[in-house]
Amino acid sequence: MVNEERMRKTFTDLVKIYAPSKGEREVCDYLKKELKKLGASRIVEDNDGSINGGNSGNLIATFNGNAEGLPSIALTGHMDCVECCRNIEPVLKDGVFRSKGNTILGGDDKAGVTAILEGLHLMKETYIPHGKITVIFTVQEEIGLFGSRNIEKEYIQDIDFGYTLDADGPAGSVFNAGPSEYTLDFICHGVAAHAGMCPEKGTSAIAMAGLAIAACPNGRIDEETTCNLGTIEGGTAVNIVPDRCAVHGEARSRSTEKLEKVVSQMENAFRKAADKFPEGSLEIKKEKAYDAFLVKESDPALRLFKGACSAAGFPVKVAPSGGGSDANWFGTKGFPSVLVGVGMTDFHTNKENLKEKDLYDAGELVYRIIEAESHFGK
Ligand SMILES: [Zn+2]
Structure with a gap:
């Protein structure tokens, strides 16, 4: 035809x-x-x-x-x-x-x-x-x-x-x-200091991010829900305590409820980690990519x-x-x-x-x- x-x-x-x-x-x-x-x-x-x-x-x-x-x-x-x-x-x-x-x-x-x-x-x-x-x-x-x-x-x-x-x-x-999808940016802020001379004056943004990532849900959550931390960038040199580390991720689900849940678990993982670094701070940017x-x-x-x-x-x-x-x-x-x-x-x-x-x-x-x-x- x-x-x-x-x-x-x-x-x-x-x-x-x-x-x-x-x-x-x-x-x-x-x-x-x-x-x-x-x-x-x-x-x-x-x-x-x-x-x-x-x-x-x-x-x-x-x-x-x-x-x-x-x-x-x-x-x-x-x-x-x-x-x-x-x-x-x-x-x-x-x-x-x-x-x-x-x-x-x-x-x-x-x-x-x-x-x-x-x-x-x-x-x-x-x-x-x-x-x-x-x-x-x-x-x-x-x-x-x-x-x-x-x-x-x-x-x-x-x-x-x-x-x-x-x-x-x-x-x-x-x-x-x-699915619906959220894109998420977690920006960990620390305090820079010389890593050899006075590391105690610094707060490591990479350490904060590492703690958060270890506690963050990852991969397939259930048959209709997934999440992923896809890229990470941070630090400027090996002899400087890093004052910034940004982690970028996403979460998807065909269920709105499940999506909101996994996203809040991801956010909580980062918030809890940030709490352990009183001199540091955390910024979260969250955007709905589509419904x-x-x-x-x-x-x-x-x-x-x-x-x-x-x-x-x-x-x-x-x-x-x-x-x-x-x-x-x-x-x-x-x-x-x-x-x-x-x-x-x-x-x-x-x-x-x-x-x-x-x-x-x-x-x-x-x-x-x-x-x-x-x-x-x-
Ligand atoms: Zn296409």
């Missing part, structure tokens, strides 16, 4: 464009042209074309519905890639796309973007009845979901539900829940997805995700979205690969989602 040659061309064209987070300009312009050719009724770039110091806004295109009473859906992907993504040379061999080995492949998320474009091509070519479709290509997903976090609400107001094509697993894989999302199996987004998969013959696999994605922010901003598998494998590494068949199936799936609308009703 899909035009395989067209998909191969779109995918390889897209990954060859250098598109790091904050540097999506060129890929955004490419996609604008494609969406125009596909007949979008409105194409906008939000936030006046720049978010968080980047050179592009989110690209949002609407396709008017051609039938009454059908749901208004969103199809979303992100335009940016993690580094190394300059001069990607995709190679298709034995049915698998890979890079030449010195870069990522960029299937995260150009596989999703390609699948959306192909679904729209098929929609146009087959004249199927459909509701309003909003295509959202976000920026800066990879560095903290800044695109979806800052998306302008006026463009997404009337969306009933959405599909974020940005996950691993073949067509039919879907993630219906994701949890949950789309129930009985919700329209998943019911329609299952209908689309059964029409295409793709087995459905519903699972919770442990990571954050644009779907988290779309839920917060007003429409529920599930995270859809497009086959990307070993992403964020130079070994990243994508089965040719998974790419075609993802395109087929997007078309089937649009097609399923008319059997679904609102």
